Amino acid sequence: MRVTLISSEPVDYTIAFANGLAPHASVQAILPVSRYDRLRQWFDHRVQLHLVDWPRTRSPLNPFFLAGLTRRIGRTCPDVVHLLSNTTLWLNAAAPFWPWPLVTTVHDVTVHPGDRDTARLPSWASGMMARQSDHLVVHGEQLRQAAATQFRKDPHRVHVLPHPAIDRYARLAARLGLSRNAPTGQFTVLLFGRIYAYKGLQTLLRAERLLRDKLPGLRIVIAGRGDDPWSLASEMGDTSRYDIRRGFVEDHAVAQLFTDADLVVLPYDEASQSGVLHLAGSFAKPVVVTDVGELAATVNPVGMGIVVPPKDPAALADALLRLARDPDLRLAMGARAHDWSVGPNSPCTIGAHAMTIYNDSVIPSAQPWPKGGIA
The missing domain is CATH 3.40.50.2000 (Glycogen Phosphorylase B;)
Structure with missing residues (x-):
């Protein structure tokens, strides 16, 4: 054909x-x-x-x-x-x-x-x-x-x-021999893609504020085009925890961001599906997503992450804390995500x-x- x-x-x-x-x-x-x-x-x-x-x-x-x-x-x-x-x-x-x-x-x-x-x-x-x-x-x-x-x-x-699955960035990371570049004790959460209102940025910032004393090693990386996260600085608990990279992200930088991440967060208020989810799987990264669109229907059967209600900072904070404290669970979820990305997906x-x-x-x-x- x-x-x-x-x-x-x-x-x-x-x-x-x-x-x-x-x-x-x-x-x-x-x-x-x-x-x-x-x-x-x-x-x-x-x-x-x-x-x-x-x-x-x-x-x-x-x-x-x-x-x-x-x-x-x-x-x-x-x-x-x-x-x-x-x-x-x-x-x-x-x-x-x-x-x-x-x-x-x-x-x-x-x-x-x-x-x-x-x-x-x-x-x-x-x-x-x-x-x-x-x-x-x-x-x-x-x-x-x-x-x-x-x-x-x-x-x-x-x-x-x-x-x-979007696998070209993982292939690039392997080609460049990239390794995780983060201090010991740091827990890195990545929000990647077009940063617009429906992406739940406010929910993530409020979740971070709730985790201020519970997760001292937390680092939140926000990377991509769209709205300026600093315009919501008043919602943040500790601005020093944030690494914000606005604008187009070059391919090698995308590969390094996903290599460095401990998990990928999709705190969306609304969605249909997300390419970011299919990129995270190729890097064997666990995810925390909200129950909007097809996200839960994708994540739950695979067992690649935790699903929480949208616009619920407390539930999001609890999920991030749970995965931060349980590296074995993160490893298992990430492995299932990778198997999915090279098999059924x-x-x-x-x-x-x-x-x-x-x-x-x-x-x-x-x-x-x-x-x-x-x-």
């Missing part, structure tokens, strides 16, 4: 998904050269990369880009075209004219509060792409029904495909699941051109 992937972001998901599909199909990936040229080395050699100039949303070149993109897709002779996100506005104008079965991955059915990156795209644009796709992929059962309702899709055309395993969806649902339901257009 020939599968053509199209994506601008999320970058790490795109790499993991393409690599996972490569052992099972002939994979062509059409991607923006500006985002992926420096990342060529992380793609499986079987993925045939087509790196193209990708205009900005407001560029007048977009109509010409879409015409060229359509010709390029045609030259790959795909059995399936899979958009790895529904967040590129201009693709809506081309998709109705594509004669190939179209699958689109929807990472977030609704925009999370405070997520300024996603909110830049009008909601009608992401919804239109989802509605005019033949099939949708989401990352959990809860999201399946929500997507079917939100986008007015037959539930049989909405498929659950877990987010694959490995990119290759997820790629095999994707092939089942293509073969059993997408290809049999393909309609002759022209397609039905927007539902």
